[in-house]
Amino acid sequence: MELLDNLALGFSTALLVQNVLYCFVGVLLGTAVGVLPGIGPTATVAMLLPITFSFEPVTALIMLAGIYYGAQYGGSTTAILINLPGESSAAVTALDGHEMARQGRAGPALAAAAIGSFVAGTVATVALAAAAPPLASVALKFGPADYFSLVLFGLIVSIALARGTALKALAMIALGVLLGTVGQDIYTGTPRFVFEQRELYGGIDFVSVAVGLFGVAEILRNLENEQTRTAIVSKVTNLWPTREDRRRIVAPILRGTGLGAALGVLPGGGHVLASFTSYAVEKRISKRPQEFGRGAIEGVAGPESANNAAAQTSFIPLLTLGLPAHPVMALMIGAFIVHGITPGPNVINDEPALFWGLIASMWIGNVLLLLLNLPLIGLWVRMLRIPYQVLFPMIILFAAIGTYSLNFNAYDVYAIAFFGILGYVLIKCGCEPAPLLLGFVLGPLLEENLRRALIISRGDPSVFLTRPISAALLVLTVVALVVAVLPTIRQRRAVVFAEED
Amino acid sequence: MERRRSLPDVLAGGIFVLIGGAFVVGALGYELGTPTRMGPGAFPLLVGAAVVALGLAIAGKGLIAVEVISFGPIPWRAVAAIVLAVLFFGFTVRRLGFVPTTAVTALLTTLASTRVRLRTAVAVAAGLTVASTLIFVVGLQLRIPLWGPWLGF
Numbered sequence: 001m002e003l004l005d006n007l008a009l010g011f012s013t014a015l016l017v018q019n020v021l022y023c024f025v026g027v028l029l030g031t032a033v034g035v036l037p038g039i040g041p042t043a044t045v046a047m048l049l050p051i052t053f054s055f056e057p058v059t060a061l062i063m064l065a066g067i068y069y070g071a072q073y074g075g076s077t078t079a080i081l082i083n084l085p086g087e088s089s090a091a092v093t094a095l096d097g098h099e100m101a102r103q104g105r106a107g108p109a110l111a112a113a114a115i116g117s118f119v120a121g122t123v124a125t126v127a128l129a130a131a132a133p134p135l136a137s138v139a140l141k142f143g144p145a146d147y148f149s150l151v152l153f154g155l156i157v158s159i160a161l162a163r164g165t166a167l168k169a170l171a172m173i174a175l176g177v178l179l180g181t182v183g184q185d186i187y188t189g190t191p192r193f194v195f196e197q198r199e200l201y202g203g204i205d206f207v208s209v210a211v212g213l214f215g216v217a218e219i220l221r222n223l224e225n226e227q228t229r230t231a232i233v234s235k236v237t238n239l240w241p242t243r244e245d246r247r248r249i250v251a252p253i254l255r256g257t258g259l260g261a262a263l264g265v266l267p268g269g270g271h272v273l274a275s276f277t278s279y280a281v282e283k284r285i286s287k288r289p290q291e292f293g294r295g296a297i298e299g300v301a302g303p304e305s306a307n308n309a310a311a312q313t314s315f316i317p318l319l320t321l322g323l324p325a326h327p328v329m330a331l332m333i334g335a336f337i338v339h340g341i342t343p344g345p346n347v348i349n350d351e352p353a354l355f356w357g358l359i360a361s362m363w364i365g366n367v368l369l370l371l372l373n374l375p376l377i378g379l380w381v382r383m384l385r386i387p388y389q390v391l392f393p394m395i396i397l398f399a400a401i402g403t404y405s406l407n408f409n410a411y412d413v414y415a416i417a418f419f420g421i422l423g424y425v426l427i428k429c430g431c432e433p434a435p436l437l438l439g440f441v442l443g444p445l446l447e448e449n450l451r452r453a454l455i456i457s458r459g460d461p462s463v464f465l466t467r468p469i470s471a472a473l474l475v476l477t478v479v480a481l482v483v484a485v486l487p488t489i490r491q492r493r494a495v496v497f498a499e500e501d
Numbered sequence: 502m503e504r505r506r507s508l509p510d511v512l513a514g515g516i517f518v519l520i521g522g523a524f525v526v527g528a529l530g531y532e533l534g535t536p537t538r539m540g541p542g543a544f545p546l547l548v549g550a551a552v553v554a555l556g557l558a559i560a561g562k563g564l565i566a567v568e569v570i571s572f573g574p575i576p577w578r579a580v581a582a583i584v585l586a587v588l589f590f591g592f593t594v595r596r597l598g599f600v601p602t603t604a605v606t607a608l609l610t611t612l613a614s615t616r617v618r619l620r621t622a623v624a625v626a627a628g629l630t631v632a633s634t635l636i637f638v639v640g641l642q643l644r645i646p647l648w649g650p651w652l653g654f
Contacts, residue, residue: 050641051641054641054642167555167558167559167562168513168559170555171513171517171552171555171556171559174521174548174551174552174555175517175520175521175552177548178520178521178524178545178548178549178552181524181544181545181548185531185541187539187541188532188540188541190531190532190541192527192528192531192541192542192545193524193527193545216583216587219579219583219613220576220579220580220583223576223579223613223614224573224574224575224576225574388614389611389614389616389617389621389625390625392610392613392614393607393610393611393613393625393626393629394629394632396583396586396587396606396610397590397603397606397607397610397629397633398633399587400586400587400590400591400606401590401603401633401637401643404590404591404594404645405637405641405643405645408595408644408645410591410592410594410595411591412591413587413588413590413591413594414587414588414591416587417583417584417587417588420583420584420587421580421584422516424580425512425516426513426516428509428572428573428575429509429510429512429513429516429570429572430509430510430513430570431513443548447544450539450544451539451544454536454537454539455537455538458537459535459536459537459538460536461536
């Protein structure tokens with residue numbers, strides 16, 4: 001059994017003392033950040049990225065991954081306890097989870113979320129381990145034309161999943177790709193759009209873009225109408241679900257896990273789609289649909305499992321193709337590159353200990369989440385009481401210090417202000433920031449492979465259609481584009497997301 | 502069908518046209534090359550043109566909008582304070598050194614909120630300065646001098 005050998009190698013790496021320790025630190029930090037409203041996992045990972053630069057590569061990636069799924073999970077705690085989802089994917093959890101908390105059943109709601117997340121995390125880890133090697137071996141056969149079409153497909157699919165109109169999402173992607181061209185041209189070395197500033201030759205740092213769009217812009221939104229946050233936190237008494245609860249959550253957890261594992265692979269926020277879809281499915285097949293929105297435990301267990309499974313499987317395109325499915329994955333690409341590893345199909349063969357160690361650490365991380373969250377619930381509740389007036393200066397300050405310490409380059413710091421304002425205005429105009437970041441990270445790949453493919457084909461653009469992999473991906477891209485733009489489908493998309501409000 | 506203008510759409514479209522247009526103009530200054538060997542200007546020109554076209558479409562849709570999205574209030578004070586704080590940090594961290602820059606940046610940031618009183622602001626700034634010095638300089642060994650050349654160090 002190759003899978004078992006691989007997992008054994010993974011666990012032998014992941015169980016090293018320092019790796020378990022930093023996995024723990026990552027999960028703990030991630031949960032803390034997920035609990036604190038006002039800053040999402042993307043900005044957190046971006047800010048903490050510099051801290052991990054001095055670590056061993058595998059340790060750094062384990063910690064960053066821990067922050068990501070820890071934050072994913074922490075968001076559900078606030079969603080249940082104070083009806084404040086820290087992240088869009090936790091919004092569904094708030095519907096029934098907070099209702100349960102108001103009925104004095106916060107404990108079982110939290111337990112359902114924790115158990116669901118753990119089961120989903122376990123299954124998704126195995127799915128990741130099983131799916132990655134065959135996908136990576138397919139990806140190794142990709143030529144530049146195929147890779148160009150793949151990146152294009154990834155970008156276009158991310159629109160279908162973004163909220164807001166497809167036109168705006170498309171414009172945000174293109175803008176991101178455009179901003180990605182700043183810096184030296186890879187083929188000729190010509191500095192582009194740098195205004196003679198040597199500091200810009202390396203391009204705009206993606207951490208600045210992420211911190212600006214997801215950190216600064218988010219804080220500005222929170223400062224729009226300052227209200228003292230309601231410190232009414234539901235009391236958590238009996239955590240253990242009743243026998244009836246336990247019976248009711250088994251099937252939703254399994255269905256949510258399957259849905260999430262499948263949808264998480266999609267670019268552009270599959271985890272959000274996963275939790276919404278799971279909720280819709282549970283409501284539709286339930287014998288008591290009228291209970292949904294009034295504290296149905298299925299409405300917590302299903303989406304939470306889906307969410308966590310998707311968070312895990314969103315690593316599949318990153319590890320096998322080098323394609324980020326999500327802004328956090330885009331930051332993980334940066335972490336790989338800083339440590340001298342090019343993410344993509346070669347990682348699995350060149351760095352097997354790192355690859356399998358990262359996967360095994362995700363299961364360990366899920367165990368740690370389970371151990372951490374339920375006993376420490378009192379601590380998380382106390383963190384909810386930190387006033388925002390203390391929190392937001394801390395976030396801005398740490399963002400500035402963290403960004404500066406990347407390259408000791410003042411331009412990176414100025415960039416967070418620029419992208420903060422740009423992102424804030426665009427968000428207010430109904431443009432979502434995630435596609436911009438994906439475009440920014442994937443833009444250079446798109447350009448490099450476009451140009452390389454054309455050099456190989458001697459300038460003949462038909463190469464994109466004559467190579468079967470490329471042609472198939474382009475057909476899928478067109479289908480995705482049509483689906484996203486067709487008004488009827490767009491309306492249905494609006495219905496899926498309407499339940500968030 | 503009632504026709505109203507959706508100003509946020511027009512604004513968003515305008516931003517896309519402006520940035521895309523700037524890149525198009527810039528790209529024309531670089532070598533465009535041939536399809537076989539694309540120059541440094543070709544790709545930004547193509548993408549810039551796409552951004553302009555999408556921006557025009559969004560603005561156009563905004564002018565004959567069916568649904569109007571609301572823009573909401575703008576926290577001018579927060580925008581000014583945070584931008585100022587971040588620019589201050591970038592400009593002075595090497596010149597003033599880590600400790601004074603951090604303290605002033607934190608203080609400027611607290612101005613973003615209308616609810617923070619002076620005493621709270623000073624306390625928050627002091628606490629954050631100590632905490633970030635301990636975390637970043639002592640703990641993570643960040644190579645930034647604590648006191649900079651402007652202060653005679």
